[in-house]
Amino acid sequence: MSVLLRLHGVRPAEVTARCSVVAELMACLHVLAEPEHHPDRTAWARRVIADLPAPAAADCVALAPLWARFRTRLLLPLESGGAGDLDAELGRISELDLGEFVQMAGMAVFGLRQNFRWPLDDAASAQEFVRACAERSTRRGVLAAELVADPERLRGRLIGLLLGASETFFGALWQRVRPSLERSAERVGASLRTEPLPLVIGSLAANSVIDVAEHTVEFSKLQQSAVSVRGRGLVLVPSHFGRPHLLVKDDKVKGRPPQLQPPVVVQYPAEQHGPRGADTLDKIRERLLVLTDAGRLEICRHLINEQCTTTELAWRTGMTQPQVSRHLRRLREVGLVESARHGRTVQHRIQTSRLYGIGYDLVAGIVG
The missing domain is CATH 1.10.10.10 (Winged helix-like DNA-binding domain superfamily/Winged helix DNA-binding domain)
Structure with a gap:
């Protein structure tokens, strides 16, 4: 299975390489939720979790489906430009139409986009959504029920957790990793000005298959999809804590016209790192x-x-x-x-x- 990026006809102005503080925070929360998935971060994750206030630690667990394998579109750039500090990025989430917030959050809570078929503004459909999430896991079911019952409360809870994480551990961490992420984005940005787009995009992952003639890049992923970038924009976001993953998000918002859809986002590892073992x-x-x-x-x-x-x-x-x-x-x-x-x-x-x-x-x- 793979994700195919179709790049034919994409203008240079449609592609941006930039950092995102909230995307990197989500990458950190992903590690905290699945520390064994990132063995080189296990000790760090245990220290952070141990130092978190009890309510924040509980919310990290309860809201974990939002940054598990199918990470929420809410915490990735919602527009091609507009990079800023955490307050600015969280402000965009706060101002997002509530129906769009529910849609983006619901897709992550269920975690399997190809089967997300519930209009949550319909009571019977929302009840079926909660049941389907509960079948996947108890935690997903509880979070789905909260999303259906009071989405604005869940939005506030999410933003509160992100702000608390910034105050307790992420703010200082962001100051340390931001310079290297900015350098990575600058390098990719420079390549975009001098090299064919498929070569630049393909260089972001070792498992990519590049077809310059067809203007496509294929990434091996646990999903099957083809994504046309033309007219939507493409944002390339470097990540320190996201490695070894390369994340491709092309979620569309129901009800928005094509020209107002959020851009396709590729979050890529800014550096490579190999873990160690000790088996015979x-x-x-x-x-x-x-x-x-x-x-x-x-x-x-x-x-x-x-x-x-x-x-x-x-x-x-x-x-x-x-x-x-x-x-x-x-x-x-x-x-x-x-x-x-x-x-x-x-x-x-x-x-x-x-x-x-x-x-x-x-x-x-x-x-x-």
Whole structure:
């Protein structure tokens, strides 16, 4: 599966490379919500969470679906220009039409855009939306119910958390990382003025497939879509805490005319970093053998971004639940998957640090 960016006919003025303080804050919150997904940030995440006031820590957990795998469009640039400080960016969220806020938040709460089919201004549809979110996880169901019941309160709660995060840990962090992000944006901006657009966009990720003749760039992602940038604008946002992810967001707002749609956003890692591990060659060999099975590899691709139930994995992969259960058991046996009960469901998650560590440990074992 992949995301195809169609760049034919895109004018240079339609593409901008710039920093976004609220986008970087969302990247930090993503790490706090899934520290094992970012093994090089685990110690940092634990320190931050431990130092947060209890209400803020609770909100970080409760609102986590907004910055999980399907991160909300609310916390990415809503327009091509207008970079500014945190207050300015939060002001744009505060002033956003309430119906548009509900739509953007609802898509992230459910977390699977291709199946978001509920007009939340209809009572029966909203109730079905809450039920569908609860089937995905208890936390999503609770947040969906709050969004439906009082969206303005949820907006205030979200903005309050973001302001609190800035005061407790992110403000000082932003001052440290902002210069390097600005340099990254400047480098990309300079390339946009001198190089073909597909080459510049493709250089943002190692897994891209560039077709200069067709003016397309393809990124390997756990979704299938084709995005036409022409007429919408494209904002390239560097991220320090977003690595190793490259995020493509092309959400459209229902009811807006084409010329007023938010721009396509690509948030890319401003630098690369490789985690370390410490497993034996025998354990690495065992894990590599387990991952040679295409079904297990597909399950790992889905679990790399978020926790899932056996039922959801079966639906996503097209396997039967017994097949998924057998694959999960084998992945647990080699320490690549962990399963835990949350409310009425059993959620499975990848042990990301062990998965990332396979390459490093293999080379270290050979050299040693």
